[in-house]
Amino acid sequence: MEYLKKYPKLFQWLFLLIVFFALCFAIDVPETYKFIRGQAEFVKDPNQSVYFFLGKEVRYYAFDVFWRLPPLLGWLPIWINDSLFFLMNEWMPMEFWNEDTQEFKTRPLLLEISRNLTSFMTFLIELIREILLGGLETIVAFTSWDFIDAYPWLELPGLPWTIVAAGAAILSYKLSGKGLALFAGLTMIYISIFGQWKPSMQTLSFILVAAPLSFIFGLGLGIAAYKSKRVEKALYPILLVMQTMPQYAVLVPALVLFGVGDHAAVIITMVVAVPPMILLTILGLRAIPPEVIEAGRMSGCTNWQLMFKVLIPTARRDILIGVNQVIMVCFSMAVISAFIGAKGLGFNLLLALNQLNIGLALEAGLCISLIAILLDKMSLAWANKQTDYFGNLTFFQRNKNVIFFAASFVIGIILAYIGTFIFKGSFNYLFEIPHNKGISTADFWNKGVDWIFDTFFVYIKAFNTWLIQDVLQPMRALYLRMPAVATLVLAVGAGYLIGGIRSALVVAALTLFIALSPWWDRALVTLYMATFGVVISCLIGFTVGTLCFQNKKSAAFMLGVCDIFQTFPSFVYLIPVMMLFGITDTSVLIAVIVYATIPATRYTIEGLRSVPVGLHEAATMSGVNKLQRLTKIEFPLAFPHMMLGINQTIVFALFMVIIGAFIGTEDLGQYILKALSDKNGAGIGLTLGICVAFIGLIFDNLIRTWVEKRKKHLGIA
């Protein structure tokens, strides 16, 4: 009884667990229950039950409601699908002028909007692509095919790679200094020599369109949300869901609305990249000291002047960090959107992975990672760069970068011209090195993979079998054994114990949505894979983080490593694991672990760092040793921040599990992948995406609430 009074929370948790397990044992597995008979699949089977909702027929296998809830939301994907088709093909037909046939034509409004948007995006992408690579579609867009036939010299020649490389180096030098300039130059030369120039520039042009557009929209919406509470309230839930929604899932609706191609990829990238930009814009504007705003007002600024001359320049750093985030999202989408036909490195990477050509995949992956790191470092350098005073510099000093670029432009063209004489009849290597003429190390890597397989096959196989048979399958069975009602009770109970009624209600709503969707079983499998990944990632991350923290240099080094790893597009992680473990669940799990360890490590180091110096000194003066200091002072204080790390780890793990479906797992991701090739997939893809987002949000809600309370309790909020 005394213990009960001393640790009331502990007993509440114990009670919750007892109820949970009691429910688990009380509710038997129905005899007819088998996994993989997808609740989601609408094959006609005499054992299925049927219900109608709003005229939609939903078929499902009925169980005891304690075991699995009936998919009452089964109509949702069908309904979303039908609505989309209705909007696209029937809603609001209007008369539109058709340029080609010179007459009015009746078309649904949305279809026309989508067409116009498509042609606008295509034009933008082609414009930049042709500046970098050459081509004639931009000129044609302004004139006509006949015109280009008459004046064939108007075709854009494209920039020689030497000029792009020099430009990248000069820009890096201006932003950061010699180190980055060297890196930029070497990256460009590497890309060129290894024959990846064309796909790289295709990817780059895609990013050069998607990133600025996302920036403009994100900034605009961020400002709107800053100015009006109502806009912010409307945006907030969308932002929250978009943060945890796997990027895969948004591809499918985009497919329906905009079709296949680079333009659809750009639009969908904007949908994913705008939310972080909005968040950082709001954050930056909120952080401006009120007195600066008052100073602006007292100087007699109009609202417009206040926004663009005072607020945005003052919040410059946060806004540029937003730009950095946008660029990173664009890179990860550059690969994923290859599924809907974006050209470039991503497409090559997917193709190579599909053909199990690890060597080629590695080359493409390396290229995209290098460009990602380069742009990441450049945008960060831009964010941290302080403006310098340049009034008293000479003309040359002020414009030296422009002059250098002009000079290298001329030299590049001359070199390319000379090249036409040197490489007569063959390819002009000083202009552009074609894809198959560069140096390729693919064979070397492929042989390496073969060698690894030949040499270590027995061990890898044994490890694989052990992991799958003795660890993963029992774990999966356990997760699937959880009755829906028991899981609900556990989630809601945890919500109540952590955050009171409010949290309990939120968690209950999110869980119910998943339970009532047709994919509860799949969600459980997703959860089991994510849990496995998160547990191991956190173990590794906490250990590595704590060890690295013991020394300032190693901590800084580790954070740098985390930065670099984080810039890799998520798909790249699949390459090395497939190299070692082939196409198995083990590969996916290892990719999950590697990917999710990044935030776990980072947040551990940052959390330990944030312990105030005063406390360190106080501890040292009371004579603690290193271990005591760690366990008694640093861990308790850093723990809330580390919990936020776990939160991130969960989101990362979920993302990777979903992407892992590409290798072939049987979680929610598999269905999202299926939906991509299904003409009625839009609704399914979106609903699945929301399910995954909700799994993330359940944990997000619980962890955040707990951290806030804990921080308040410790007085470090």
Place this chain on the structure above:
Amino acid sequence: MLEESNGNVDAKTFQEKGCIVGVNNASFEVAKGEMLVVMGLSGSGKSTLLRCISRLTDATGGKIFIEGQDLLELNNKELIELRRNKMGMVFQSFALLPHKTVVENIAFPLQIKGTNTEESINRAMEMVKLVGLDGRENYFPRELSGGQQQRVGIARSLAVEPDIWFLDEPFSALDPLIRKEMQDEFLRLQEKLQKTIMFITHDFDEALKLADRIAIMKDGIIEQLDTPANIVLNPATEYVRKFTEEVPREKVLVIEDVMDTSNNDNLGDLKVSKDEIIENVAEKILTQEKIVAVVDSENNIVGSIKPSKIIDTVFGGRKNGS
């Protein structure tokens, strides 16, 4: 010149309705060229009062007049016009724009107004000289010390040559030594410029040193508004008295406040001006055996003071209250 009239509403009726009163029942006038210091502890409503007058916060009731024009009836455009030409404000945390140099910061209000670049920079350079930052005009705020930053803030607020100058605890964020230096600098500037000033502070010593008149605020209400000497000699309320208790009188009072105005023939040779602060002449007076004559600026004798009165003021006065 500044006139604020407010319906007399009891603070308690507000509180019963669940409102927090920022400023209530604060009616006063400030004459042209006068420096009014508003003094109060944090939360007393002094900053709110200032923001009501500059309309950074919109007052819910009452009237504010500038040169006979009601500020609350101005529309947005007129208000911006007024701020561009007649008002300047200095902030506690300096509130400089981090992306602009010293001279650009100072030229900012001019450029907002639409002055061309060359003219605004020239004017800003004059201001740089005025506040003694020559040679640092191309520095960024992040490269300056707190005192220097506040000089930039002062220069910026003066760049448009405003008639009314608001200072919101301008020296509170500075170290004591720098603060004293800035106060002296501020007095020098005011002597030159003769602006109409509203100066907010929570430091009573600062208020005494700078003010023509002091308004002491508590819970949004002005407890007393008077000259420094009167506040020290005749605190209107218990609250004001607490503040004045520890104040060294010799630093605040001038001879005129304590002199004897009745005719006295038995005067010594020493003459002191009636406007001298006691502290500055105390030593001279105390070495005299005779009664000292007090003269005005035209050297006419207007009163007298006994050395014992000085001793009384410095050491004895506190216990008696006045």
